[in-house]
Amino acid sequence: MGLTTATIRLVNGIDSGRARVGELEEAKIRSVTVESMVDTGAYLLCINENIRNQIGVPTIRRHEAEFADGSLRLVDIVGPIEVTFENRGTTCEAMVMPGDSQVLLGAIPLEGMDVCVDPKRQRLIVNPLNPYVARHVVK
Secondary structure, three states: OOOOEEEEEEEEHHHHHHHHOOOOOHHHOOEEEEEEEEOOOOOOEEEEHHHHHHHOOOEEEEEEEEOOOOOEEEEEEEEEEEEEEOOEEEEEEEEEEOOOOOOEEOHHHHHHHOEEEEOOOOEEEEOOOOOOOOOOOOO
């Protein structure tokens, strides 16, 4: 199985909220469109420092993260960030990775958008069982 990527839009959730209540012009909402690696083994959305600076999201707290090489580092958790893919969207926090690291789309935003990985075609798709609007089970 190969790697799955997806084009997503990341929006500063504070800017978006301020625009909804008339405190900020829509044109001033900070956002960026990026190619992300879909990583079902990752928990959060992971962005890099450059993207954080572009969309200007604040630090909420710091967490210790274990990297692929086994090293541990304190990283910023930032947000809120609105994530959109095709006709889906969700709001979540993100872990800030050093430098220009690859953006990772983890389990929390994937579940929030009700999207699936199509392993045969190696692409992210809207859940075919719910093609028009995201569905969440609340039990």
